[in-house]
Amino acid sequence: MFNVIDKKMLAAVADLHGIPQGAYNIRKNGQGVERNTTANIDIVTKKDKPGIDIIVKPGTKNESVHIPVILSQGMSDMVYNTFEIGEGSDVLVVAGCGIHNSSSQTAQHDGIHEFFIRRGARMKYVEKHYGEGDGSGQKVLNPKTIIEIEEGGSAELEMIQIEGVDQTVRDTEVRLHKNARLIVTERLLTTSGQNAESNITVELIGEGATAQILSRSVARDDSVQVFHLNMRGYAPCRGHIQCDSIIMDKARVSSIPEITAYHSEAELVHEAAIGRIASEQLMKLMTLGLTEEEAENTILKGFLA
Amino acid sequence: MLQLKNVNLTLEGEQGKKQILKDISLTLEKNKIYVMTGPNGGGKSSIAKIIMGIYQPTDGQILLEGEDISTLGVSERARLGIGYAFQQPPRFKGIKVKDVLELAAGDNAKVNICDLLYDVGLCSQDYLDREIDASFSGGELKRVEIASILARKLKVAVFDEPEAGIDLWSFQKLTETFENLNHMSDTTIVIISHQERILRLAHQVIVVSEGMISEITTPDKFLGEIEKLETDCRCKNNCTFIGGRTDVQCDR
Ligand SMILES: Nc1ncnc2c1ncn2[C@@H]1O[C@H](COP(=O)(O)OP(=O)(O)OP(=O)(O)O)[C@@H](O)[C@H]1O
Ligand SMILES: [Mg+2]
Numbered sequence: 024m025f026n027v028i029d030k031k032m033l034a035a036v037a038d039l040h041g042i043p044q045g046a047y048n049i050r051k052n053g054q055g056v057e058r059n060t061t062a063n064i065d066i067v068t069k070k071d072k073p074g075i076d077i078i079v080k081p082g083t084k085n086e087s088v089h090i091p092v093i094l095s096q097g098m099s100d101m102v103y104n105t106f107e108i109g110e111g112s113d114v115l116v117v118a119g120c121g122i123h124n125s126s127s128q129t130a131q132h133d134g135i136h137e138f139f140i141r142r143g144a145r146m147k148y149v150e151k152h153y154g155e156g157d158g159s160g161q162k163v164l165n166p167k168t169i170i171e172i173e174e175g176g177s178a179e180l181e182m183i184q185i186e187g188v189d190q191t192v193r194d195t196e197v198r199l200h201k202n203a204r205l206i207v208t209e210r211l212l213t214t215s216g217q218n219a220e221s222n223i224t225v226e227l228i229g230e231g232a233t234a235q236i237l238s239r240s241v242a243r244d245d246s247v248q249v250f251h252l253n254m255r256g257y258a259p260c261r262g263h264i265q266c267d268s269i270i271m272d273k274a275r276v277s278s279i280p281e282i283t284a285y286h287s288e289a290e291l292v293h294e295a296a297i298g299r300i301a302s303e304q305l306m307k308l309m310t311l312g313l314t315e316e317e318a319e320n321t322i323l324k325g326f327l328a
Numbered sequence: 329m330l331q332l333k334n335v336n337l338t339l340e341g342e343q344g345k346k347q348i349l350k351d352i353s354l355t356l357e358k359n360k361i362y363v364m365t366g367p368n369g370g371g372k373s374s375i376a377k378i379i380m381g382i383y384q385p386t387d388g389q390i391l392l393e394g395e396d397i398s399t400l401g402v403s404e405r406a407r408l409g410i411g412y413a414f415q416q417p418p419r420f421k422g423i424k425v426k427d428v429l430e431l432a433a434g435d436n437a438k439v440n441i442c443d444l445l446y447d448v449g450l451c452s453q454d455y456l457d458r459e460i461d462a463s464f465s466g467g468e469l470k471r472v473e474i475a476s477i478l479a480r481k482l483k484v485a486v487f488d489e490p491e492a493g494i495d496l497w498s499f500q501k502l503t504e505t506f507e508n509l510n511h512m513s514d515t516t517i518v519i520i521s522h523q524e525r526i527l528r529l530a531h532q533v534i535v536v537s538e539g540m541i542s543e544i545t546t547p548d549k550f551l552g553e554i555e556k557l558e559t560d561c562r563c564k565n566n567c568t569f570i571g572g573r574t575d576v577q578c579d580r
Binding site for chain 2: 315321
């Protein structure tokens with residue numbers, strides 16, 4: 024079962040403080056250790072490669088699936104998960120990976136998540152990444168997320184990596200059909216010598232598709248962040264990318280936008296900003312009695328909330 | 329009581345050094361309202377920032393209840409009971425109205441955050457959970473700024489053009505709020521303003537121009553002079569009334 028460290032990581036990545044309600048599959052050190060299915064949500068182990076198929080029946084409402092992954096030793100774990108979100112359903116999917124590495128070996132989790140969101144279905148997807156442990160071994164996470172949203176479907180993605188991951192390359196690809204809707208909220212904090220790269224490509228294929236990407240990040244110390252946010256409009260559609268980074272110390276941030284319209288009624292906007300914390304903001308909080316450091320932490324905490 | 333003694337301020341501007349404040353001496357007593365007024369660029373906000381510690385004086389002294397605070401930083405002065413409502417408050421992505429007001433109130437247990445918003449003419453239910461981000465209008469931002477000062481228990485409160493961008497209904501409420509603050513506490517209140525209704529609240533009017541205090545007077549006298557300027561000046565254009573002088577300087 025789960026020890027104290029496992030429980031702490033499950034709380035950090037999946038807000039789990041005990042066994043979750045609804046369907047779940049908990050994977051630890053490369054093995055599935057706990058699973059529950061419901062009348063509407065089935066979870067089946069893949070036969071040809073490591074990973075699971077998650078099948079949500081059409082019309083399923085207000086149910087959730089938790090699929091956290093924890094690594095508590097140096098090792099490399101690779102997993103392929105496929106989600107079938109049935110027509111007209113409305114579900115919450117909580118993924119996330121916690122690494123506790125006190126070894127000198129690298130602990131690495133590479134997850135490929137593929138989603139089919141059928142006609143009129145809605146999915147909220149929350150993915151949190153967290154690393155800890157005082158070993159010299161690197162903590163590496165490379166998630167790949169591929170999403171197909173059929174007519175009238177919608178996906179809301181919350182992707183959060185706030186602490187302790189040394190290396191990450193995050194690839195997200197989304198294709199939207201007629202009247203499909205996407206909202207991506209990304210939060211990223213890197214410190215010390217950490218490296219993070221986020222590549223998001225959104226293709227608006229169907230008429231009336233809309234997509235919004237809101238990315239906020241803080242880069243501290245010597246860390247490096249690179250964002251490639253790419254949106255392509257092939258039909259009358261609307262897309263908006265907003266990429267906002269606070270840079271501190273000796274960090275480096277690149278924000279590389281790309282918007283391409285293949286249709287005259289595609290409306291695409293990209294806004295990117297990188298800057299220090301505004302001195303006026305620090306000053307305002309200091310006039311309320313906070314020290315400079317407290318003011319800084321308050322601003323960062325709010326920004327990444 | 330707050331005292332400024334022979335305060336000078338020189339700042340490094342784009343065209344080299346610039347003297348912003350020249351030999352400012354002021355005594356601001358507790359339980360009084362002072363209104364600071366004068367032409368744009370005269371140095372009013374700079375005096376406020378010198379009081380708050382945002383600018384450090386090039387020379388001269390600042391005393392709070394007799395203690396020299398000239399070398400203290402912003403946070404330290406804030407903790408001693410000095411507050412400043414910014415002329416142009418910053419916006420914050422991700423920080424809510426209630427976060428700022430709770431920070432401001434600190435352990436001042438008497439404060440009810442909903443009442444504070446009401447005092448500045450905002451309906452609290454709609455605002456407490458809103459982020460102070462780009463979606464905030466100028467007037468809303470100013471009101472939250474004022475509320476963040478009212479939340480604190482202060483010895484000296486400086487409000488920099490609090491009426492700017494505030495609608496007429498709320499303006500009435502705002503003047504009452506300043507009067508109440510004056511009745512309910514010993515706080516030394518300094519309001520930077522150009523509004524007659526605010527000027528009328530003053531025990532003393534301090535006119536600041538060209539980096540100097542050109543006049544310290546009463547509301548009646550000051551407003552009388554303004555009226556004289558209006559009647560005596562025919563061009564209504566670019567004319568100034570240099571504080572302390574009895575005649576109008578008209579360009580035509
Ligand atoms: N940080 C700074 N660097 C350089 N010059 C400054 C700085 N701050 C203020 N000044 C200059 O000092 C002078 C006084 O500015 P201040 O903001 O104190 O005026 P004010 O009386 O508050 O004006 P207003 O009525 O327009 O608010 C102005 O000429 C301004 O340009
Ligand atoms: Mg000013």
